[in-house]
Amino acid sequence: MRIEKTRSTQASRASGKSSAGGDGAAFSQALGGSTSATPVSTTGGTVGVGSVAALMALQGAEDPLERRRKAERRGRQLLEGLDRLKIDLLEGGNAGPTLARLKDALESERAQSDDQELESIIDQIELRVEVELAKLETAQRRSNL
Incomplete structure:
Protein backbone atom coordinates (compact mmCIF):
# COMPACT_ATOMS: atom_id res chain seq x y z
CA MET A 1 0.00 0.00 0.00
CA ARG A 2 1.44 3.35 -0.96
CA ILE A 3 0.79 6.36 1.22
CA GLU A 4 1.27 9.70 -0.43
CA LYS A 5 1.64 13.13 1.07
CA THR A 6 -1.85 14.57 1.46
CA ARG A 7 -1.08 18.21 2.07
CA SER A 8 1.67 20.48 0.86
CA THR A 9 3.74 22.28 3.48
CA GLN A 10 4.03 25.22 1.12
CA ALA A 11 0.26 25.64 1.03
CA SER A 12 -0.05 25.51 4.80
CA ARG A 13 2.67 28.10 5.28
CA ALA A 14 1.12 30.43 2.73
CA SER A 15 -2.35 30.16 4.26
CA GLY A 16 -1.01 30.70 7.78
CA LYS A 17 0.26 34.21 7.03
CA SER A 18 -2.51 36.75 7.35
CA SER A 19 -0.70 40.06 7.17
CA ALA A 20 2.71 41.65 7.23
CA GLY A 21 2.18 42.59 10.88
CA GLY A 22 1.84 38.92 11.88
CA ASP A 23 -0.95 37.10 13.64
CA GLY A 24 -0.92 39.44 16.64
CA ALA A 25 -3.00 42.06 14.81
CA ALA A 26 -5.57 39.49 13.69
CA PHE A 27 -5.79 38.15 17.23
CA SER A 28 -6.30 41.65 18.64
CA GLN A 29 -9.10 42.32 16.15
CA ALA A 30 -10.82 39.08 17.17
CA LEU A 31 -10.68 40.07 20.83
CA GLY A 32 -11.88 43.58 20.04
CA GLY A 33 -15.43 42.36 19.46
CA SER A 34 -15.50 42.18 15.70
CA THR A 35 -18.89 40.87 14.61
CA SER A 36 -17.89 39.77 11.14
CA ALA A 37 -17.18 36.06 11.04
CA THR A 38 -14.44 34.79 8.79
CA PRO A 39 -14.87 31.38 7.18
CA VAL A 40 -12.61 28.73 8.64
CA SER A 41 -11.25 25.85 6.62
CA THR A 42 -10.85 22.61 8.58
CA THR A 43 -9.28 20.28 6.05
CA GLY A 44 -6.36 19.53 8.36
CA GLY A 45 -8.55 17.56 10.76
CA THR A 46 -9.94 15.41 8.00
CA VAL A 47 -6.49 14.54 6.77
CA GLY A 48 -5.52 13.40 10.26
CA VAL A 49 -8.56 11.15 10.57
CA GLY A 50 -7.83 9.57 7.20
CA SER A 51 -4.24 8.91 8.22
CA VAL A 52 -5.33 7.31 11.48
CA ALA A 53 -7.87 5.15 9.64
CA ALA A 54 -5.18 4.03 7.19
CA LEU A 55 -2.84 3.12 10.04
CA MET A 56 -5.58 1.18 11.82
CA ALA A 57 -6.34 -0.72 8.62
CA LEU A 58 -2.67 -1.62 8.24
CA GLN A 59 -2.48 -2.84 11.83
CA GLY A 60 -5.56 -5.02 11.36
CA ALA A 61 -4.13 -6.73 8.29
CA GLU A 62 -2.29 -9.95 9.07
CA ASP A 63 1.01 -10.53 7.40
Whole structure:
Protein backbone atom coordinates (compact mmCIF):
# COMPACT_ATOMS: atom_id res chain seq x y z
CA MET A 1 0.00 0.00 0.00
CA ARG A 2 1.44 3.35 -0.96
CA ILE A 3 0.79 6.36 1.22
CA GLU A 4 1.27 9.70 -0.43
CA LYS A 5 1.64 13.13 1.07
CA THR A 6 -1.85 14.57 1.46
CA ARG A 7 -1.08 18.21 2.07
CA SER A 8 1.67 20.48 0.86
CA THR A 9 3.74 22.28 3.48
CA GLN A 10 4.03 25.22 1.12
CA ALA A 11 0.26 25.64 1.03
CA SER A 12 -0.05 25.51 4.80
CA ARG A 13 2.67 28.10 5.28
CA ALA A 14 1.12 30.43 2.73
CA SER A 15 -2.35 30.16 4.26
CA GLY A 16 -1.01 30.70 7.78
CA LYS A 17 0.26 34.21 7.03
CA SER A 18 -2.51 36.75 7.35
CA SER A 19 -0.70 40.06 7.17
CA ALA A 20 2.71 41.65 7.23
CA GLY A 21 2.18 42.59 10.88
CA GLY A 22 1.84 38.92 11.88
CA ASP A 23 -0.95 37.10 13.64
CA GLY A 24 -0.92 39.44 16.64
CA ALA A 25 -3.00 42.06 14.81
CA ALA A 26 -5.57 39.49 13.69
CA PHE A 27 -5.79 38.15 17.23
CA SER A 28 -6.30 41.65 18.64
CA GLN A 29 -9.10 42.32 16.15
CA ALA A 30 -10.82 39.08 17.17
CA LEU A 31 -10.68 40.07 20.83
CA GLY A 32 -11.88 43.58 20.04
CA GLY A 33 -15.43 42.36 19.46
CA SER A 34 -15.50 42.18 15.70
CA THR A 35 -18.89 40.87 14.61
CA SER A 36 -17.89 39.77 11.14
CA ALA A 37 -17.18 36.06 11.04
CA THR A 38 -14.44 34.79 8.79
CA PRO A 39 -14.87 31.38 7.18
CA VAL A 40 -12.61 28.73 8.64
CA SER A 41 -11.25 25.85 6.62
CA THR A 42 -10.85 22.61 8.58
CA THR A 43 -9.28 20.28 6.05
CA GLY A 44 -6.36 19.53 8.36
CA GLY A 45 -8.55 17.56 10.76
CA THR A 46 -9.94 15.41 8.00
CA VAL A 47 -6.49 14.54 6.77
CA GLY A 48 -5.52 13.40 10.26
CA VAL A 49 -8.56 11.15 10.57
CA GLY A 50 -7.83 9.57 7.20
CA SER A 51 -4.24 8.91 8.22
CA VAL A 52 -5.33 7.31 11.48
CA ALA A 53 -7.87 5.15 9.64
CA ALA A 54 -5.18 4.03 7.19
CA LEU A 55 -2.84 3.12 10.04
CA MET A 56 -5.58 1.18 11.82
CA ALA A 57 -6.34 -0.72 8.62
CA LEU A 58 -2.67 -1.62 8.24
CA GLN A 59 -2.48 -2.84 11.83
CA GLY A 60 -5.56 -5.02 11.36
CA ALA A 61 -4.13 -6.73 8.29
CA GLU A 62 -2.29 -9.95 9.07
CA ASP A 63 1.01 -10.53 7.40
CA PRO A 64 1.88 -13.93 5.89
CA LEU A 65 4.30 -14.69 8.73
CA GLU A 66 1.55 -14.26 11.33
CA ARG A 67 -0.82 -16.52 9.37
CA ARG A 68 1.93 -19.16 9.21
CA ARG A 69 2.49 -18.93 12.97
CA LYS A 70 -1.23 -19.42 13.62
CA ALA A 71 -1.31 -22.48 11.35
CA GLU A 72 1.76 -23.94 13.07
CA ARG A 73 0.24 -23.27 16.49
CA ARG A 74 -2.93 -25.12 15.46
CA GLY A 75 -0.89 -28.09 14.22
CA ARG A 76 1.10 -28.25 17.45
CA GLN A 77 -2.10 -28.03 19.50
CA LEU A 78 -3.63 -30.96 17.62
CA LEU A 79 -0.45 -33.05 17.92
CA GLU A 80 -0.25 -32.36 21.66
CA GLY A 81 -3.89 -33.43 21.97
CA LEU A 82 -3.14 -36.69 20.18
CA ASP A 83 -0.18 -37.31 22.47
CA ARG A 84 -2.33 -36.65 25.54
CA LEU A 85 -4.99 -39.00 24.19
CA LYS A 86 -2.38 -41.74 23.69
CA ILE A 87 -1.14 -41.30 27.27
CA ASP A 88 -4.71 -41.38 28.64
CA LEU A 89 -5.44 -44.62 26.77
CA LEU A 90 -2.18 -46.29 27.80
CA GLU A 91 -2.68 -45.37 31.45
CA GLY A 92 -6.30 -46.50 31.35
CA GLY A 93 -7.49 -43.09 32.49
CA ASN A 94 -10.53 -41.10 31.46
CA ALA A 95 -10.02 -39.86 27.90
CA GLY A 96 -13.27 -37.85 27.86
CA PRO A 97 -11.80 -34.41 28.62
CA THR A 98 -8.99 -34.96 26.12
CA LEU A 99 -11.50 -36.00 23.47
CA ALA A 100 -13.55 -32.88 24.13
CA ARG A 101 -10.47 -30.65 23.78
CA LEU A 102 -9.49 -32.38 20.55
CA LYS A 103 -12.98 -31.91 19.10
CA ASP A 104 -12.96 -28.23 20.04
CA ALA A 105 -9.52 -27.73 18.50
CA LEU A 106 -10.57 -29.52 15.33
CA GLU A 107 -13.77 -27.49 14.99
CA SER A 108 -12.04 -24.15 15.64
CA GLU A 109 -11.40 -21.84 12.72
CA ARG A 110 -8.33 -22.77 10.76
CA ALA A 111 -5.93 -19.99 9.74
CA GLN A 112 -4.84 -20.41 6.14
CA SER A 113 -1.16 -19.84 5.45
CA ASP A 114 0.33 -19.29 2.01
CA ASP A 115 2.63 -22.31 2.41
CA GLN A 116 1.20 -25.33 0.55
CA GLU A 117 3.55 -27.77 2.29
CA LEU A 118 2.42 -26.56 5.72
CA GLU A 119 -1.22 -26.77 4.64
CA SER A 120 -0.66 -30.37 3.56
CA ILE A 121 0.88 -31.27 6.92
CA ILE A 122 -2.00 -29.62 8.81
CA ASP A 123 -4.47 -31.55 6.61
CA GLN A 124 -2.74 -34.81 7.53
CA ILE A 125 -2.78 -33.98 11.25
CA GLU A 126 -6.47 -33.08 11.10
CA LEU A 127 -7.24 -36.32 9.27
CA ARG A 128 -5.39 -38.30 11.95
CA VAL A 129 -7.38 -36.53 14.68
CA GLU A 130 -10.65 -37.30 12.87
CA VAL A 131 -9.69 -40.97 12.52
CA GLU A 132 -8.81 -41.28 16.20
CA LEU A 133 -12.01 -39.56 17.26
CA ALA A 134 -14.07 -41.84 15.01
CA LYS A 135 -12.34 -44.95 16.37
CA LEU A 136 -12.96 -43.95 19.97
CA GLU A 137 -16.57 -43.01 19.33
CA THR A 138 -17.15 -46.37 17.63
CA ALA A 139 -15.52 -48.17 20.57
CA GLN A 140 -17.70 -46.24 23.03
CA ARG A 141 -20.87 -47.13 21.11
CA ARG A 142 -19.94 -50.81 21.08
CA SER A 143 -19.23 -50.81 24.82
CA ASN A 144 -22.64 -49.19 25.50
CA LEU A 145 -24.49 -51.99 23.64
